[in-house]
Amino acid sequence: MNTEHPLTLVELWNKQLEIETKFVSYSNQDPTYKATWTKEYCLAIVREIGELLDAVPQSKSWKKSYPPLDIDNLHEELVDIGHFWVALCLLWNLDPHRFVEVYLRKHRENLRRYGSEY
Secondary structure (H helix, E strand, O other), rough: OOOOOOOOHHHHHHHHHHHHOOOOOOOOOOOOHHHHHHHHHHHHHHHHHHHHHHHOOOHHHOOOOOOOOOOHHHHHHHHHHHHHHHHHHHHOOOOOOHHHHHHHHHHHHHHHHOOOOO
């Protein structure tokens, strides 16, 4: 694992923006336009989740034997999911700073829930 200089969330967002602006207009705030792209990104995430499950041989409980796990492929599928997830964040103007703010709030709430009989 390369830990010399992991990208920040801001850098990841900017890299994804390089790709997405070739296809999507983030200045277009039309609800139908945003709904269409939300659907497309969500469907892409679902497809990638299927590929992720396929990358984990042991997820097929009906099989009697499994090929070796290809961890590089598994990591690639996780990153593919991340690409579309960041694209959704960009579409809905969820910047890295706001993401961290909401994440930390939700994290505190989850800790509270898990500490109770939720």
